[in-house]
Amino acid sequence: MGEASATEPERRDGEATGDGVIVTRALTKRYRGGQLAVDGLQLTVPEGSVFGFLGPNGSGKTTTIRMLMGLIEPTSGTAHVLGRPMPRSARAVLPRVGALIEGPALYGFLSGRDNLLRYDAADPTADPRTRRARVAAALDRVGLTAAAGKKAKAYSLGMKQRLGLASALLQPRRLLVLDEPTNGLDPQGMREIRTLVRELASDGTTVFLSSHLLDEIEQVCTHAAVMARGRLIAQGPVSELAAGARGRLVVTTPDPADAARVLEEQGIADVVVAGERVTGEAPARDLAEVNAALVAAGVRVRGFGVERASLEDAFVALTGEGFDVAG
Known part of the structure; x- marks a missing residue:
């Protein structure tokens, strides 16, 4: 009842949310100096999909994600996440979203386990009585149990990526947003992350995954959008995008x-x-x-x-x- 009443004003203000977990309408970001990073983005991410956000480095993917997560304000246009406008509804939306953006922010002097304990303690919705069990489960899910006691500053880039992903998995999430999640991983680590993404999707989590690796998107994603120079070129099921060529x-x-x-x-x-x-x-x-x-x-x-x-x-x-x- 509370959810319906909370979203009602948003539907009256003319910002149609559509049927996606993520919906943007004419979303635009222009930086000082006139640089147009994202230009009129019209994006719809279906619920339950593994959605690949595809484009070369510099195409506007990370800027888009930062707007979706309420980290920066759009110049114009709208973005809705889980049916709520961002960044206005960030406090209501973000607890239901796990995110790994531009690499994890870690305390180098703390162990991997202690980093996750800190992350979990910062979540006001997290039950402190089950904190260590959640951290242990997240470490196991990304293959870091054996390295849990090692200081984060001694982690390789790939291990840091895994730890960042573990932080996004501490709580059940309706939406998982991953910015270049396999960055720094060896081929075996990349396969493990792909398998994990598929498992999360099968559990009902919508996964929004940005990458500049075409092969990665094709292997793991059900849907994709193609960005180039800040503009959306195409979007739809991966099979249909490929069939168009x-x-x-x-x-x-x-x-x-x-x-x-x-x-x-x-x-x-x-x-x-x-x-x-x-x-x-x-x-x-x-x-x-x-x-x-x-x-x-x-x-x-x-x-x-x-x-x-x-x-x-x-x-x-x-x-x-x-x-x-x-x-």
Whole structure:
């Protein structure tokens, strides 16, 4: 009853919240000097999704997250989190949100365990009687039990990321916001974090995960949004985003130079030769005609087909440029 009455004024003020756990409308952030970091963002994050927020470094992802979490004020537009306007409702919203933004803030002289005890003690909703059990469970969930007694300043970057994630998992959360959660992790650690994200989603937690790693988004996310230069380029289910781009025609042959020449003569764009593998943009025309042209030219075709478009293919198709992770 209290929840309904609390949100009623927000619905009367014209800021439609939509059906998402996160909803933004024309959200904009312009810094001093005129730098436009986020430009008119229209974002909807479905409840129960693992939502990938994708874009090169500098595309506006972290600025957006900081606005969603009430850390900075938008220049214009609105942001709703869990149906409440931010930053106005931060006190009501943030206890139900776990977040790891721009790396964890840790006390280097304290152990990993003591850092989490401090985090938990700062939460007015946390029951002090079960604090140590919660901390132990969070450490175990991110694989830091064995290092719990080590001072945080001696942690590697990957271990610090794990500890930050553990701090976000001390309480059950309806929404988990992770900014580059696998930063600094080795391949095994990245796999473990992906598995953990899937487990959290299966438990009913909506996960909003920003990354500049296309492969990471494609492996773990159900939905995604693509950002470039502060603007939203596309959003939707990951499978649909990838389906919007053409796949790659792949020819395996001991005659790669001849195959490349024939493909170009057949109007195939972006032909690339790598050993006995020749690839190009999949054409809209009948592939049987392309294969027949290869055979007629004396090319020995050992393999011929189209690979499904990846999220990277979709990004290039949407933006007209490569995915520059240093951008």
